[in-house]
Amino acid sequence: EDDDAPGDGEPIDEHEIFDLVRSISDPEHTSLTLEQLHVVNAEDILLDGNNLLLEFTPTVPHCGMSTLIGLSIRVRLLRSLPQRFKVDIKVKPGTHSSELSVNRQLNDKERVAAALENEAIVDVVERCLVT
Amino acid sequence: MTSPTHTIDPIAVLEGHDERVWDVAWNPSEPLIASCSQDKSIRIASYAQTTASGDLDFANIAQIPTGHKRTVRALAWAPSGKTLAAASFDSTISIWEREDGDGEWECSATLEGHETEVKGVAFNHEGTMLATCGRDKSVWIWEVHPDSDFECLSVLMEHAQDVKSVAWHPTHDILASASYDDSIKLYIDDPSDDWFAFATLTEHASTVWDVCFSPCGRYMASASDDTTIRIWKARDTKFHEWNCVKIIEGAHSRSIYSIAWTTADGTLGWIASAGGDGRVNVWAVTEVAEGVDVTLIAQRDETHGVCDTNTVRWCPRPGKQNVLATAGDDCAVRVWGVVPSTG
Numbered sequence: 517e518d519d520d521a522p523g524d525g526e527p528i529d530e531h532e533i534f535d536l537v538r539s540i541s542d543p544e545h546t547s548l549t550l551e552q553l554h555v556v557n558a559e560d561i562l563l564d565g566n567n568l569l570l571e572f573t574p575t576v577p578h579c580g581m582s583t584l585i586g587l588s589i590r591v592r593l594l595r596s597l598p599q600r601f602k603v604d605i606k607v608k609p610g611t612h613s614s615e616l617s618v619n620r621q622l623n624d625k626e627r628v629a630a631a632l633e634n635e636a637i638v639d640v641v642e643r644c645l646v647t
Numbered sequence: 648m649t650s651p652t653h654t655i656d657p658i659a660v661l662e663g664h665d666e667r668v669w670d671v672a673w674n675p676s677e678p679l680i681a682s683c684s685q686d687k688s689i690r691i692a693s694y695a696q697t698t699a700s701g702d703l704d705f706a707n708i709a710q711i712p713t714g715h716k717r718t719v720r721a722l723a724w725a726p727s728g729k730t731l732a733a734a735s736f737d738s739t740i741s742i743w744e745r746e747d748g749d750g751e752w753e754c755s756a757t758l759e760g761h762e763t764e765v766k767g768v769a770f771n772h773e774g775t776m777l778a779t780c781g782r783d784k785s786v787w788i789w790e791v792h793p794d795s796d797f798e799c800l801s802v803l804m805e806h807a808q809d810v811k812s813v814a815w816h817p818t819h820d821i822l823a824s825a826s827y828d829d830s831i832k833l834y835i836d837d838p839s840d841d842w843f844a845f846a847t848l849t850e851h852a853s854t855v856w857d858v859c860f861s862p863c864g865r866y867m868a869s870a871s872d873d874t875t876i877r878i879w880k881a882r883d884t885k886f887h888e889w890n891c892v893k894i895i896e897g898a899h900s901r902s903i904y905s906i907a908w909t910t911a912d913g914t915l916g917w918i919a920s921a922g923g924d925g926r927v928n929v930w931a932v933t934e935v936a937e938g939v940d941v942t943l944i945a946q947r948d949e950t951h952g953v954c955d956t957n958t959v960r961w962c963p964r965p966g967k968q969n970v971l972a973t974a975g976d977d978c979a980v981r982v983w984g985v986v987p988s989t990g
């Protein structure tokens with residue numbers, strides 16, 4: 517839909533985006549949120565018109581959950597934001613040993629679409645998004 | 648861009664898919680166009696020229712619930728126009744034909760073998776072979792036998808990553824593949840041995856989404872996530888050596904998903920590109936001393952509203968080669984005419 521904001525009629529800004537993702541659960545520590553673990557931070561969200569760049573910081577540099585975290589963020593934003601937004605999700609530079617590889621997967625539309633047809637992956641993502 | 652000489656004018660919108668449309672394919676011999684979607688179906692529309700001025704009218708004629716368990720990602724018609732192949736994320740390829748040329752579309756074969764999502768499918772120029780590719784990093788070559796019998800001739804594991812697309816040379820049995828490993832590979836059959844990759848083109852900086860040959864077969868164009876298009880020229884008459892002769896930059900602000908090349912009088916043809924920025928570009932390509940010149944003749948933004956444009960394909964029918972179809976994330980297929988600007 518073409519609503520400008522999920523709620524209050526204000527134009528969407530970085531804070532709105534942060535509000536959408538802060539409460540996503542970490543796939544490994546499900547009682548903790550991405551905000552609590554400092555995986556997502558308001559200052560790592562960059563909005564330029566309809567172009568959104570969100571950088572997240574994995575909990576540890578070899579974090580095997582990074583693609584799942586990135587995917588959960590993407591699904592939350594896909595479901596909440598108007599279609600006009602072009603969203604890029606990346607690992608904050610210097611915070612992951614396979615940064616390039618994780619970024620490539622998270623921003624390959626076809627890989628994301630196929631992952632979201634995989635029931636096992638969808639189950640994990642949905643559990644992260646309950647909160 | 649200096650004053651564009653052409654515009655991309657809307658001709659038709661084909662609706663009906665419930666989810667994003669990934670690919671569209673024009674039947675080479677009949678007035679039909681097929682589309683496939685994340686909704687796991689294939690839709691077919693027919694078209695006719697109903698007025699003297701040449702306007703085309705489209706009508707949906709078939710909706711095929713393919714039975715695929717996941718997204719149907721890519722389509723290819725055999726040169727005869729009688730067979731349609733569909734690649735699915737469920738790791739299989741389905742083959743569709745119509746009884747008596749006018750009845751229901753029926754699945755005459757299901758090709759198994761890929762381990763994960765199949766992403767590309769293409770028939771060679773004679774319709775004697777089918778190529779498929781996918782996330783398992785492989786390219787398969789199948790021989791087409793009568794009665795929808797497909798025999799696997801070769802499984803090529805040359806790419807280091809996911810293979811996004813395959814395209815056959817227009818006159819020779821040479822195959823090109825585009826990959827997430829940032830390269831394009833070219834394959835040929837060694838009659839005394841097996842199919843093999845004879846060239847790897849590594850100049851793109853990111854995933855190569857699509858590749859196509861020029862109608863004359865002496866050139867190739869590739870589209871990449873690095874937001875550039877590259878044009879390659881064959882250095883020899885056997886098409887074994889290829890060099891990049893042109894890089895088109897700045898034409899798209901996001902990943903370029905699709906590229907297609909059609910004939911156009913007096914030139915090497917027209918190239919159309921489409922991508923995540925929703926833009927479609929059309930260039931006229933002319934031959935110069937060491938390669939090509941490209942002139943942007945038309946450009947249109949928001950071809951599918953705010954949504955991505957996934958595929959662009961030229962109509963192959965005589966007299967209609969300036970007609971384009973696009974498939975988008977807005978769940979629609981759109982048909983356009985590239986026509987000289989008025990005024």
